[in-house]
Amino acid sequence: MPHDHAHPHIDPDSGDRRVSIAIWANGILTVAQIVGGILSGSLALIADALHNFSDMASLVIAFAARKIARRPADASMTFGYGRIEIVAALINYTTLILIGFYLIYEGGMRMIDPPQVQGWTVVILxxxxxxxxTLTAMLTYSMMKGSVNIRALFLHNLSDAAASVAVVVGGTLIILYDMRWVDPAITIGIALYILYLAFTEIGGPARTLMLGSPPDIDNEAVVRAMREVDGVADLHHVHLWQMQEHEVALDCHVVLTAQGWDESEGIKSAIKDRLRQxxxxxxxxxEFEHEDRAHDDADLYGHHNADDKGKPHGHGNADSA
Incomplete structure (x- = not known):
C-alpha cells in the first residue's frame, strides 16, 4: 500500500516567527512563575515554571535545529543536515524525563511537611x-504533523497547559480549605504526566537515530515485492532506514537469474518503481549479483555472512536513485 508522506506546508519564515513568539512568551512566563513560586511558597508553581523553562530551552533548540536542517548537503554531511531535528527532539524529551524525576523527588519531600502557600498568587499566575x-500550543499545532522536532514542542506545551490547570485548581483548594498537601500532590501529578508523555514519544527519535526500520513500513512486504519482480532470484543484506524524518532509504544485494542478468537495467527500474509507488x-x-556467483548463506538483513570471510563480493554493480 502506498505511504503518503505529504504534510501540511508551513512557510519556513512563518514557522520561525511562530517559534520566536513562543520563546519570548515562555521566557517571560518562566521568570514570573519562579518569582511568584518563591514569594508564595508554592512548589507546584515552581514545578510549572521549570516545565515552562524546559519549553523555552526546547524552543530555542528547535529554532536552531530548523535553521540548520535547511542547509544543503556538503562534503561533511553528505546526507544533509535534516537529522538535527531528530537530535533536538531527543534532547527535548530527555530534559522532560530529568525534570519529571526531579519534581517527583521534591514533591515527595514536601508531602512529608507541606509548607504554607499563598493561594491567590498561585491561582493568578x-x-x-x-x-x-494554550497560545504556544496553538502556534505549534499546525506545524507538528510534519516534524518530530515540533511535535516534541507541542507536547511540551500541551503538558504545560494541563499542569497550569492543575495549579489553578490546587491554589483554589488552598484558598478555600487550606489543603496545603494539595500543592506537592499536584507537583507529583504534573511530574508523572511529564514522564508519561516523554517515555511515550522518545522511542521515535531514538529509533531513527539508531537507523531502525521506519515503523510505518512493513519490511517483509518490501522484501516480498522486490522478490516478485521478474528476473530476481533472491535478496540479502537488506538495510531499510530513515535518512531523515520523512525520507526513507533502502540498500540491498539483489541476486539475479541468468536471464535477468542480461536485463539488469530493466529490473533495476522495475524494482525502483515498485519501491517508490x-x-x-x-x-x-x-547491488546486483549473478545467481551463480552470489553470496552463500547470506543473512537477509544486516551484512553478516559467516561464509564470506576473504571471499570476493560477487561480480555486480550498485545503482542508486
Missing part, C-alpha cells in the same frame, strides 16, 4: 500560564 501555554521509498541503492 497559574491562570496567566494557562493562557500563554508502493512504499514511498525514493532513495534506493541496489
Amino acid at each position: 497559574g491562570g496567566i500560564a494557562l493562557v500563554i501555554d 508502493d512504499f514511498g521509498i525514493t532513495h534506493s541503492s541496489l
Whole structure:
C-alpha cells in the first residue's frame, strides 16, 4: 500500500516567527512563575515554571535545529543536515524525563511537611500560564504533523497547559480549605504526566537515530515485492532506514537469474518503481549479483555472512536513485 508522506506546508519564515513568539512568551512566563513560586511558597508553581523553562530551552533548540536542517548537503554531511531535528527532539524529551524525576523527588519531600502557600498568587499566575501555554500550543499545532522536532514542542506545551490547570485548581483548594498537601500532590501529578508523555514519544527519535526500520513500513512486504519482480532470484543484506524524518532509504544485494542478468537495467527500474509507488521509498541503492556467483548463506538483513570471510563480493554493480 502506498505511504503518503505529504504534510501540511508551513512557510519556513512563518514557522520561525511562530517559534520566536513562543520563546519570548515562555521566557517571560518562566521568570514570573519562579518569582511568584518563591514569594508564595508554592512548589507546584515552581514545578510549572521549570516545565515552562524546559519549553523555552526546547524552543530555542528547535529554532536552531530548523535553521540548520535547511542547509544543503556538503562534503561533511553528505546526507544533509535534516537529522538535527531528530537530535533536538531527543534532547527535548530527555530534559522532560530529568525534570519529571526531579519534581517527583521534591514533591515527595514536601508531602512529608507541606509548607504554607499563598493561594491567590498561585491561582493568578497559574491562570496567566494557562493562557500563554494554550497560545504556544496553538502556534505549534499546525506545524507538528510534519516534524518530530515540533511535535516534541507541542507536547511540551500541551503538558504545560494541563499542569497550569492543575495549579489553578490546587491554589483554589488552598484558598478555600487550606489543603496545603494539595500543592506537592499536584507537583507529583504534573511530574508523572511529564514522564508519561516523554517515555511515550522518545522511542521515535531514538529509533531513527539508531537507523531502525521506519515503523510505518512493513519490511517483509518490501522484501516480498522486490522478490516478485521478474528476473530476481533472491535478496540479502537488506538495510531499510530513515535518512531523515520523512525520507526513507533502502540498500540491498539483489541476486539475479541468468536471464535477468542480461536485463539488469530493466529490473533495476522495475524494482525502483515498485519501491517508490508502493512504499514511498525514493532513495534506493541496489547491488546486483549473478545467481551463480552470489553470496552463500547470506543473512537477509544486516551484512553478516559467516561464509564470506576473504571471499570476493560477487561480480555486480550498485545503482542508486
